[in-house]
Amino acid sequence: MTYIPISPNERDAMLEKVGVKTLDDLFDAVPKKHRFPELSLPPALTEMEAAAHLADMASSNESVREHLISFLGAGAYNHYTPAVVDHILRRGEFYTAYTPYQPEISQGTLQAIFEYQSLMTHLTGMEVSNASHYDGATAAAEAVNLAYAQFRGKRKKIVVSPSLHPQYREVIRTYTQGLGVEITGDGEAADLEAGPEALTSQVDSNTMLVIVQYPDFFGRIYDYTKLIEDAHGKGALVCIVANPTAMVMLKTPASMGADVVVGEAQPFGIPLWFGGPYLGFFTTKKSYVHKMAGRLIGETTDNRGQRSYVLTLTAREQHIKRERATSNICSNQGLLALASAVYMSTLGKTGLQQVANLCYQKAHYAAAELSKIDGFGLCFNDTFFHEFVLCCPRPASEVNEYLLEHGILGGYDLGADYPSLANHLLVAVTEMNSKEEIDTLVEVLKEME
């Protein structure tokens, strides 16, 4: 009866009002032979026991704060989150509320998400942001749905950069398996050193969408202006999957002409949490707003003349349009959108610029020092942000095993996704990595046999 606030006397009075004798009598409609199964589950723990059990399991992990020095990124980044963020998230008024369908008593959520939308549009330079998606990968897949809807299914091809996160490419393939979409650009033969213009030749009059990443999966910064111009020349849309920390420093995807800008906002105040929940952001041009999935919050006025906010354009959504909806999406990542809004507000313009600069500086220091080691070197010469590809003298998996023995998470082993990069590590450096940690990594690698 852990959380059930009903006494036996009250229960009996209630049963009498209902007109049945026992609780079990409420279930006569359930087929008798399957009614009341014996569930083979561990017996209930008290709160004290559960707290200890969960703590025990958690402590058998090696975390990047307590045990390991981490240079692992590849789509999830170890950043500092100001204390304010979690204190706001722990307000029951925010986390125990539902979707703001009743705006009169949900203005807290509504205004916070409206501000999140505003922060995201200003960060990306785009015109509109929705209230968020499950994560960066599903946001990218929703960009495909937007393009598919925009061309009413008449264009069937998407061109995907081989340097888009491999898991994002997998998710796009999963999402589109019922649509008869052709996906090109990221085959095994793709040249990983060719710049973005290499994709141009694959864009044709059947192409609905081109998807690139910024900085790309290997950390490289490209200006996609020319690619976008050429794609637009063929009538195709372009989606940029962008890193929010990098966008604080770099030219906005909007200024390159992107039609859709999506990405993973986990770096903005959301813990690593073994992969989720994270926060997919989705921004686009106003002209595509009716084709965009997800919730949207708009400004209005209440009947007392007060500025206020409501869910708007809900006619696009599943509960009205049912099978004709652009997506079945129902929830957003509300609380985490709030987390990122608080993160952006607390660090503010200055703090965010400091974070971006620290990431950039430390990554470049690490890259310079690592490439001085015999047998190691940078794989690409392009400008990078806070992640780079390190060429190693041995398979990356072996390098990682060796580093782990020294308490270091070395980086992402690229061999699994890119056979030609079996000896390559994707190394991420953030403001959390001290010079001492970077120097330790370098020293340990110098001593590798």
Place this chain on the structure above:
Amino acid sequence: MSTIVEPTIFELSSPGRTGVTMPASDVPTVDLPPKDLLRSELPLPELAEVDVVRHYTRLSKFNYSVDDGFYPLGSCTMKYNPKINEDTCRLPGYLFTHPLQPIETVQGNLVLMFELQEWLKEISGFAGVTLQPAAGAHGEFTGVLMMAAYHKQRGDTKRTKMLIPDAAHGTNPASAGMLGMSVVTIPSDERGNVDLKALEAACDDTVVGMMVTNPNTLGMFDEHIEQVVKLVKDCGGLMYGDGANLNALLGIVRPGDLGFDVMHFNLHKTFSVPHGGGGPGSGPVGVSERLVDFLPSPLGGIVEEGDEDIEPLYGFVTPKHSIGRMKAFHGHFGGGLVRAYTYIAMHGPDGLKDIAQYAVLNANYLQAKLRGTYTIPFDRICMHEFVAEGRFEGSDVRALDIAKRLMDYKFHPPTNYFPLIVHEALMIEPTETENKDTLDKFADALIKIAEEAKSQPDLLHNAPHTTPFGRMDEVKAARELVLCCWLPEGYDSEK
């Protein structure tokens, strides 16, 4: 001009103010990228920490939440969110583990995932469970993809039709629509069950399957569920169960035992994960033996068997005919799985059955109290929720007015205008975490409102009166489409 109750974070910004600052760099400085790769300005707010805290604290007070009071939203299962879950999910071992760490360094996470999979299988009677889907609708999409993959793998290519009852959640047809399937709507009969004749007529060899919510959105357990399952299976279709209403079934009946092939769980409804103002949810999916090979990858599993002395090594496996990956990484681990694990661990088999029994008792008690004042179109023993009509003979008061007036009595309104098959629907789900006093007061308020509807209808038409905000102009929001704060003075948009 409208009055501003709380300025936006941009309006509160003042150039030069700083919040949390970062340490100075401890590495030699290198040049930034060339100027043509840099942005020229960053139009983000500048505030002190206290400004931010007060802003969001004030905003929070405009919200009504489960921690504030009764929140009887039908089909949303707004139960109390235990505080211990908030602590367990923030243990450093969970917060600060990277999803791509070597499995040897995250055995605690992987054991939790494995055990949760096993528990959900046991609770639902399924043979396999994926924890990857991010929300209920995402789980539905996962389920429908598996149903399509199952038929395709058997070379059964002419199946394009999904059967969906008229009482279904809108996500069901939308999920089928995402795969280009055609949706055939099956009506309900006069007792709120699936109409068997209509179903029989729709069953043929083009049926992918049927998506059923049971108990359905009327709160009714389908009295012919076994015949429904049999009809669909006899024509070669698969049975999808929408787990939105699973709270009524814990320890009562297992969907897998009834013959369902696939069902999503809403950890944020049934298993007390907070709704967070609209997310994140968490939507694991359970499947019967015939679909286990189609589960998304990666799937939590044992990669090296243990023995008496050595613990098994937990990791990830790839099902033989997997539909692929539904999202990056492994699912909503911290916010969803850890909380749900804590909740199930603290209930055990008997505690889970209590949840369902008291959820159903509370709903039936409220239904009994309101019977006579409100029309209950499908009036029999309900499960965890029931639907009343929010209208009265000879009155122009509508469900919306009743919902808004309830706010003046300090209650969150029930779901309204859903399900679509009931006129002016008020869909009421009290959950098991409410006491008798609350239910009595809520029933009293609804009975009082029914009187007000006759005596002073305008009181309802203009409600709410005591909330910080009144009714919104939704037409204006959609027409003007202001989706973003205007930039404060001094900023130029880069475009």
